[in-house]
Amino acid sequence: MLKKFKTLIIALILVLTITGCGAKNIEGNLEDIMTKVYSDIKEDERPMGLANTLVTDENVEYYLGTSDIEFESALASESMIGSIAHSTVLIRTKENADIEAIKTKIKENVDPRKWICVGVEKEDVIIKNKGDLIILIIVEDQTTREKLDQGFDNL
Numbered sequence: 001m002l003k004k005f006k007t008l009i010i011a012l013i014l015v016l017t018i019t020g021c022g023a024k025n026i027e028g029n030l031e032d033i034m035t036k037v038y039s040d041i042k043e044d045e046r047p048m049g050l051a052n053t054l055v056t057d058e059n060v061e062y063y064l065g066t067s068d069i070e071f072e073s074a075l076a077s078e079s080m081i082g083s084i085a086h087s088t089v090l091i092r093t094k095e096n097a098d099i100e101a102i103k104t105k106i107k108e109n110v111d112p113r114k115w116i117c118v119g120v121e122k123e124d125v126i127i128k129n130k131g132d133l134i135i136l137i138i139v140e141d142q143t144t145r146e147k148l149d150q151g152f153d154n155l
Helices: 002-019 030-037 060-064 099-109 142-153
Strands: 050-054 071-079 086-093 126-130 133-139
Touching (some): 030 071, 030 086, 060 071, 099 133
Antiparallel strands (some): 071 086, 086 133, 126 133
16 A cells, blocks of 8 residues: 555656646747747738737727736737738736636637628637736638647747
8 A cells, every 4th residue: 555655646746747736937028929929830821911919908808808807918919901810819917817717708708700801710719828828819711720829839
């Protein structure tokens, strides 16, 4: 019995050592992180007029669907051409925030058809996190959507 207990403790220590006690926070400013998320997408494969916009109290509902969340900072990357369904948003949450509740609130409220004549199906919206950093991907093109998702995973 003691031998099994020691083995279990050693296995638990190894798991915690390998995976850590939780997801690590991604360091750096959102502009640099956004560049890394897009790094596997060639310039000519990106939407025309792609630009980053700081998410503020005035535009938060447009990008996240709700102003009823607290965050430290957020940055949106969207095409400045209105008929392209492409939006990637990075949200740095406040310390000790309930990240799962924030993700749920965004998922329930974000409008994946906020553009004129184009949109994304609700089931194609990606929202996930790494530590205190949440990404929201609302992108019509499946290949681009998958590359952005993978770019976030590779951080």
